[in-house]
Amino acid sequence: MRTRLQGRDKARAVVFAFLALILAALLLGGCMNNADANADQSEQKTIVIGIHDKGAYYSSYGDFISAAFPDLKVELVEMDPDYAHPIAKAQYEQKLKDEKPDLLVGYDIRYKQLAADGLLTDLTTRMMDSKMKEDDFYPGMFEKLKRDGDGSLFAVSPILQASVLYYNADLFRKYNIPLPQNGMTMTDVMQLASQFARAGSNKDGIVGYHQPLSSMPNNLLYTLSYKEGNAPWPYNFQTGKVTVDTPAWRSIIKTVIDLYKNGTFKMQDIKGESKDGEVWYGPDAVSEADLFKQGKSALTIASYNEMNGMPFEVGSVTPPVSPVDNRSSDMGIYNYMAIPAGAEHADTAWEVTAFMLSDYMAKVRSGLQDQYVLPTRKSYMKYDHNPILPQLYEILPSIDQSYPNEGYDPKFMPMFNDLEDREITAAVNGEKSVEAAIATMQKEGQALMDAAKPKK
Structure with missing residues (x-):
């Protein structure tokens, strides 16, 4: 969202200054050993880092690396800066050969293919040589990256x-x-949230549960299905079939309609600005959308540390987990650091990587109170004593499912979302029966999908 981008340069300057002070103290205290005291100081170390884009790099990696390694010459190569329109696999791998980065950092969308093509270095030996143990880290990191x-x-x-x-x-x-309580499913959360309406909270303008900018019917259908470990949408790109009129989706649709009707949910159709295929929201829209921060919603799901400084008492428990295992779609490993096979400065690349994984970085992040990420290093819990953390670090991410829609008209999904919003809103307002709304979504949705199918 746009508000998360505004003021980035100022925020980066503050973070960098803070990091420099902390890391300088660690160095002076003899606590950190990220440089070889016997190295030839006249020879400056160099590293080429392949990044997704510069903005994401500096906020997640660059400021920390610059503060910890002030004498390291870093050359940046933007490998694939347009996330919405990534370059083809062959182009990316050719760029990898041409630019010869020593370290790759960024989103995980390329990792599985690069690993399969033999273009990355196995880091197991380096982990062992650095005396890093898997038990010291979030188990979901190793599970996901080894699986991929x-x-x-x-x-x-x-x-x-x-x-x-x-x-x-x-x-x-x-x-x-x-x-x-910890360990609730999304169904448990909805049942708890619905108690507010039964207790008369609606007359005070209070709803049980709210997600800012995600409160329309299509959002809640997705949430209730996906967080319970089911398919995220009532259609299948492989079969080309819409599945609205099936027992599973009929049940979810009826639940969403009932929760709107009894006041557990509140619809907010807040319009953003469309730009390059994405919707951006300004600060006023974000503020209007966040009923929890206004004290008008009892429950919400948001990033760790996001609700600090509220004008009311805030508590937190672990995010909803799947009813079949201890996994949650609210936990995820989406960034990675990898050393390309044959990297010229692989040792320096690992030195940087090991630092980012270190206990020192866990301590630094505890001081920053980052709103969007936690260190995978579990020693973070020595510095942040939030009682939720031991349980949080035990929850594994949901296993990624592939829903390839290659060849389908990209307009299909937003058009289907609009159809869901229209029909469920009509049912909530009493303009249509639930059965009629389901029948319309099935019929018109199938027509939309047929029209959007890949052309033979």
């Missing part, structure tokens, strides 16, 4: 994206509702 590496560890990730279920403790006390 066909059993080998071709990358590591210093950070994980983690969200939690926040609750407004003042509202729970006011309406005498039992507090949420």
Whole structure:
């Protein structure tokens, strides 16, 4: 969203200054050993880092690396800066050969293919030589990266994206509702949220659950299905069939309609600005959309540390987990660091990587109170004593599912979303029966999908 981009340069300057002070203290105290005291100081170390784009690099990696390695000459190569329109696999691999980066950092969309093509270095030996143990890290990191590496560890990730279920403790006390617990499913969360409406919260303008900018019917259908470990959409790109009129989706649709009707959910159709295929929201729109921060929603899911400094008492528990295992779509490993096979400065690349994985970085991040990521290094819990963390670090990410839609008209999904919003809104307002809304979504949705299918 746009508000998360504004003021980036100022924020980076503050972060860099903070990092420089902390890391200087660590160096002076003899706590960090990221340089060889016997090295020839006249020879400056150099590293070429292949990055996704400069903005993402500096906020996630660059400022830390610059502060920790002030004498390291870093050359940046933007490998694939347009996330919305990534270059072809062959182009990327050719760029890898031409630019010869020593280290790759960025989003994980390329990792699986690069590993399969033998273009990355197995990091297992380097981990062992550095005396790093898997038990010292978030287990979901190794599970995901080894699964995508066909059993080998071709990358590591210093950070994980983690969200939690926040609750407004003042509202729970006011309406005498039992507090949420760790390990709830999304169905559990919805059942808990619905108690507010039954307790009369609607007359005070309070809803049980709200997700800012994700409160329309299509958003909630996705949330209730995907967070329970099911398919995210009521259609299948492989079969070309719409599955609205099936028992599973009929149940989800009826649940969403009931929760709107009884006041557990509130629709907010806040318009953003379309730009390059993405929707951006300004600060006013974001503020209007966030009912939890306004004290008007009892529950929400948001990034760890995002709800600090609220004008009411905030509690948190682990995010919703699948009913079949201890996995959550609110936990994820989406960034990686990898050393290309044959890298010229592989030792320096690993030195940088090991630093990003270090206990020192865990301590630094505890001081930053980052709103969007946690260190994968579990020693972070020595510095941040939030009681939720031991349980949070045990929850594995949902296993990625592939839903290839190659060849389909890209307009299909937003058009189907609009269809869901229109029909469910009509059912909520009493303009249509639930059965009629389901029938329309099935019929018109199938027509949309047929029209969007790849042309033979």
